[in-house]
Every structure is written in structure tokens, then in C-alpha cells.
Amino acid sequence: MDTVTTLPAPRPQIEQESIEKLMGLAIFGEKVAAKIYLLAGELRPEYTSLLTQFARMEANHGAWFLEASRANGIEPDRAFADRELGYLISQVDAHFAARDFDALIIVQGFIVESLAIATYESFLPIADRYPGTARAFGQALDEERYHVDWVVRYLRLRYFDAVDDFRTLAERVNVHGIDCIGGTMMNISEYLDNVGMSGAYCAGAMMDGYTRLLESVGFEQKDATKHVVGMFMPLIRKYRRGEKTK
Amino acid sequence: MNVITGIDRSEALLWTILDRFESLAVRQYADSARALLTPEKAAVVTLLRTRVHGDDDLTGTPLAAPIDALTASVTSANEARVLIGQGLFLELIGEAIYRSFGENVATSEPTRALCASGSAASARVREILPGLLRERIGTGERLLQAIMNEAAPLLRSLDDLGEGIDATFLDRFGVSFADLMGDVAAELIAVCIALDVDRRKFVAFLTSALMGM
Numbered sequence: 001m002d003t004v005t006t007l008p009a010p011r012p013q014i015e016q017e018s019i020e021k022l023m024g025l026a027i028f029g030e031k032v033a034a035k036i037y038l039l040a041g042e043l044r045p046e047y048t049s050l051l052t053q054f055a056r057m058e059a060n061h062g063a064w065f066l067e068a069s070r071a072n073g074i075e076p077d078r079a080f081a082d083r084e085l086g087y088l089i090s091q092v093d094a095h096f097a098a099r100d101f102d103a104l105i106i107v108q109g110f111i112v113e114s115l116a117i118a119t120y121e122s123f124l125p126i127a128d129r130y131p132g133t134a135r136a137f138g139q140a141l142d143e144e145r146y147h148v149d150w151v152v153r154y155l156r157l158r159y160f161d162a163v164d165d166f167r168t169l170a171e172r173v174n175v176h177g178i179d180c181i182g183g184t185m186m187n188i189s190e191y192l193d194n195v196g197m198s199g200a201y202c203a204g205a206m207m208d209g210y211t212r213l214l215e216s217v218g219f220e221q222k223d224a225t226k227h228v229v230g231m232f233m234p235l236i237r238k239y240r241r242g243e244k245t246k
Numbered sequence: 247m248n249v250i251t252g253i254d255r256s257e258a259l260l261w262t263i264l265d266r267f268e269s270l271a272v273r274q275y276a277d278s279a280r281a282l283l284t285p286e287k288a289a290v291v292t293l294l295r296t297r298v299h300g301d302d303d304l305t306g307t308p309l310a311a312p313i314d315a316l317t318a319s320v321t322s323a324n325e326a327r328v329l330i331g332q333g334l335f336l337e338l339i340g341e342a343i344y345r346s347f348g349e350n351v352a353t354s355e356p357t358r359a360l361c362a363s364g365s366a367a368s369a370r371v372r373e374i375l376p377g378l379l380r381e382r383i384g385t386g387e388r389l390l391q392a393i394m395n396e397a398a399p400l401l402r403s404l405d406d407l408g409e410g411i412d413a414t415f416l417d418r419f420g421v422s423f424a425d426l427m428g429d430v431a432a433e434l435i436a437v438c439i440a441l442d443v444d445r446r447k448f449v450a451f452l453t454s455a456l457m458g459m
Contacts, residue, residue: 189457200459204450211449222432230428233408233456240405240458 016074018194019130022119023069024077025084025188029116030062030140032085036092036108043101050150057143064136072130084187087180088112095173102158103173109151110170110213111177115185116144118206119192126196148213155217163218170214171227178231182206183245186235207232256418257357258303260347263313264364265291265298267340270317271332278328281374286367293363297356309414312407319399326383330396333375334437335430341368342429346421353419372433376441386442393443394451401455427456 011019034055041051069076088107095103120141127134159166185206189199207228214224238245253261268291275283304310320331341364347353348361379385383392408423415421431452438448 198450198454198459200454200457201450203457204453205446207453208446208449222436225432225435226425226428228428229431230422230424232453233424233427236453236456237405237408240456 014194015196017077018191019074020077021080021191022188022195023065023074024079024081025184026116026119027062027065027069027076028078028081028085029112030058030065032088032092033108033112033116034058034062035089036104036112039092039096040101040104040108043096043099043104054147054150057147061136061140061143064140065133068130068132068136071132074130084184087176087183091176091180102155102169105151105154106170106173107177109148109154110210111174111181113144113148113151114206114210114213115181117141117148118185118202118209119188119197120144122192122197122202122205129196152213152216159217166217167219170217170219174227174231178210178228179235179245182232182235183238186239186245189239203232203236253297253354253356255303256414257354258297259307259309259414260343260357261294261298261360262301262303263309264340264343264360265294266301266304266313266317267336268294268364268367270321271336274321274328274332277323278325279333279378281378282333282371284367284370284374286363286370290360290363290367293360307410307414309407309410312403312410315403316400316407319403324396326392327396329375329378329382330393331400333371333378334393334434335397335400337368337371337375338430338433338437339426341365341372341433342426343421344368345429346426347419350419350421372437376437379441387444389438389441390443390447390451393438393448398455401452402458404456405458 010016037051037055037058041048041055044051066076091107092104095107120137123137124134124141127137155166182203185199185203189203192199192202211221211224211228214227215221219227235245268287272283272287272291275281275287301310304313316336320327320336322328322331344361344364348358348365350358353361379389383389404427408427411421411423411426434452435445435448439445
């Protein structure tokens with residue numbers, strides 16, 4: 001008996017190019033996340049084992065995303081990812097050179113994870129358009145949340161009676177961290193729109209998520225909001241003018 | 247130095263902008279939301295009128311068009327637009343301005359006095375407004391939908407205002423649009439949470455609107 005195979009319709013070029021950029025960023029971003037946890041683990045022997053495990057989980061996410069991309073005819077755009085991640089890597093290297101464990105933990109555990117969680121959460125409702133991605137992103141999302149839970153617990157204990165010190169640290173790290181990762185959020189906004197997500201919703205979710213993390217370690221709600229919105233406004237204004245943030 | 251008012255040019259501009267906000271508030275509250283027409287609001291308008299006589303200090307500046315657009319975006323006979331655009335958003339923008347300049351060592355004594363009066367008037371509106379919003383519009387999702395409808399024009403008009411504020415006040419007073427908006431957003435979110443608006447949805451709306459979506 002003859003069988004009729006229905007091939008999926010080719011994606012519009014704008015969607016194809018956008019999903020290749022987004023997947024590139026997700027895959028190589030996960031590799032950078034693994035690197036950050038490994039570097040942080042090198043600085044604090046008591047956390048080496050745990051953070052090496054976190055790094056392995058992040059590397060797995062990248063591998064899952066690559067496999068799912070290939071299965072969907074998506075060639076991750078490495079050049080785009082490298083452009084977006086270069087600024088982050090230079091910050092990470094600077095924090096590592098300064099042996100600044102807490103700065104690395106905030107950059108990765110709060111700022112980078114906020115972008116990952118906001119975008120992965122928003123991707124799941126449309127993931128069935130790319131078979132195999134729902135499972136990969138769903139599990140990655142659960143694990144990112146687990147990492148963030150640990151980071152929150154670590155920071156709460158570390159700054160239990162020193163919230164002002166945490167504020168000083170967060171404000172210092174955020175100057176470049178939010179400029180970098182928030183800037184990436186703005187730069188990918190149109191690509192998110194092109195694949196059927198909402199870049200603006202993801203940006204709002206990232207801002208809200210990051211604000212809540214600051215609150216969880218001791219910022220007052222209004223202070224946290226004021227701080228995060230103040231950091232994002234210049235990025236939002238650049239976006240409105242059609243300027244790239246990096 | 248502005249001879250008529252005894253305050254310098256940039257402060258005279260600030261007074262004129264606040265006069266535009268407060269005069270509009272008084273007109274709109276008189277027409278559509280009398281509960282917000284408080285003695286404190288009348289007092290700040292009276293104080294502004296002692297020094298501001300028209301738009302001369304605003305005309306021709308980078309802030310003239312953005313202030314026109316901002317005030318036009320909330321001018322309405324519609325009660326919901328007045329409560330949300332004027333009573334919630336523009337009041338909080340005004341309050342953020344009063345706070346930033348009132349606590350500023352670079353401002354003159356008359357301007358600090360104006361800011362104290364203006365802050366008191368805005369704080370009074372902020373006390374009354376939640377009850378009015380609850381009664382006249384509702385809470386939760388219903389209020390969020392109304393906010394999305396009524397505040398979007400105002401939020402879209404803010405981009406040009408930011409440029410003008412930074413160009414005019416950042417060097418002289420250290421007041422930036424980003425900091426003002428942080429202040430406004432913090433207060434807005436607190437008000438909305440108290441009225442059962444979903445925080446994530448509200449922040450996403452605010453971000454979208456500011457991004458020009």
C-alpha cells in the first residue's frame with residue numbers, strides 16, 4: 001500500500017533566521033553558563049563539587065538544544081551568539097580575575113538565569129511547532145529554577161545580616177550585568193516576535209523575575225523595582241530608537 | 247536668573263511643567279473626579295500661580311512638544327481615562343518629580359517648598375484613588391484591561407519626554423528620566439498589586455508600552 005507522507009511546510013525565511021539566532025544564543029549561552037559555574041567552583045573549594053554538577057547540567061541543556069535544533073532543520077547562528085555573549089564573557093573573566101565569587105554568582109544565578117527563565121517559559125507554549133523542543137526546554141527550565149533556588153539560599157545566608165552589603169554588591173554587578181544581559185534581551189526581542197513569542201512580554205518577565213530575586217535576598221519591593229527599571233530604561237529607549245545595545 | 251520669579255531658568259521651566267500638570271489635574275478632577283479635587287491640590291496650584299504666568303519658560307525648549315503630547319494623552323472627558331491617565335500615572339510622574347527635586351541640594355528654597363506642597367497633594371490623591379478605582383472601574387483583570395486601554399497613549403508619549411528631561415535636568419540637578427521612571431514604576435506596581443492586578447502581567451504591559459509595542 002502506498003503511503004503519503006506530509007512534509008512540514010518550510011518556515012518563512014524571517015522565522016528561520018530568527019529561530020537560528022535564538023537557538024544559537026540558547027546553545028552557546030548554556031555553554032557560557034557552564035563556564036561561569038566552573039569558574040565560580042574554582043574559587044570556592046567547598047562548592048566545587050556542586051557547581052561542577054551545575055555546569056554539567058548547563059552543558060547538557062546546550063547539547064539537548066543542539067540535538068533538537070538539528071532535528072528541526074535549525075542551524076544555530078554561532079556568529080550572532082558570539083556577538084551577544086562576548087560582553088558577558090569579558091565581565092565573567094574580570095570577576096574571576098578579581099576572585100569575586102559573589103559577583104560571578106549574581107551574574108550567572110540572577111541575571112543570566114533571569115533571561116533564560118523568562119524566555120524558556122515563554123517558549124514552551126509555542127514549542128510544539130518545533131518537535132522535541134518542549135521536553136528539552138521544559139527540563140532545562142526546571143533545572144534553571146533549581147540553580148536559582150540554590151543561589152537565593154546561598155545569598156540569603158551569606159548576606160543574612162548584611163543586606164546593605166548585598167545591595168552594594170548587586171548595584172555594582174548590575175551596572176554591566178544588566179546592560180549586557182538586558183541589552184541582549186532587547187536585541188533578541190524582534191526575533192522572539194518573529195517566532196510567535198512576544199519580545200516585550202519576555203523583557204517584562206525578565207525584569208519582574210529579576211526584581212523578585214533581589215527582593216528575595218533583602219531589597220524592599222519598591223527599591224528593587226526602582227533599581228531594575230532604572231537599569232532597563234536606557235536599554236528600552238535604545239530599543240525604541242532601533243539602536244542595538246551592544 | 248529669572249527676575250520675575252526669583253528662581254533660575256531651569257527651575258522656572260520646572261515650575262511651568264508642574265503648573266501644566268496640576269492645572270490640568272484640577273480641571274479634569276473638577277469635571278470627572280471631584281473626590282480628587284482636594285484642598286492640597288488647590289493649594290499647590292495657588293502656589294504655582296504665584297510664579298507661573300503662562301508657558302513662556304517652556305515654549306521653544308526641548309520639553310515643549312513632549313509636555314504637550316503627555317498632557318494631551320491624558321486629557322479626556324472619559325472618567326476612566328481621567329482616573330487612570332491623570333489620577334494614577336500623571337500624578338505618580340508628578341510625585342516622582344517632586345521627590346527628586348525636593349530632596350535635591352541643587353534646588354532653591356522656593357522650589358523645595360513647591361515640591362513639599364506638591365508631594366503632599368499627590369500623596370493625598372494616592373490615598374483616595376484606590377477606592378475610586380475599585381468603585382468605578384474594578385480590580386484585578388478588569389482594572390488591568392482598563393489600564394492597558396487608558397494608559398497606553400501616555401506611555402507611548404514618554405520617550406521624547408525622556409530625551410528632554412535628561413537634556414534639561416541631568417547635568418544641573420542629577421535627575422535622570424531613567425531614575426524618575428524607576429520611581430514611577432515602583433509606586434505603580436505597589437498600587438496595582440494592592441488592587442489585585444497580576445504583577446507579572448502589569449510589568450509586561452508596562453514594558454511593552456515603553457518599548458513602543
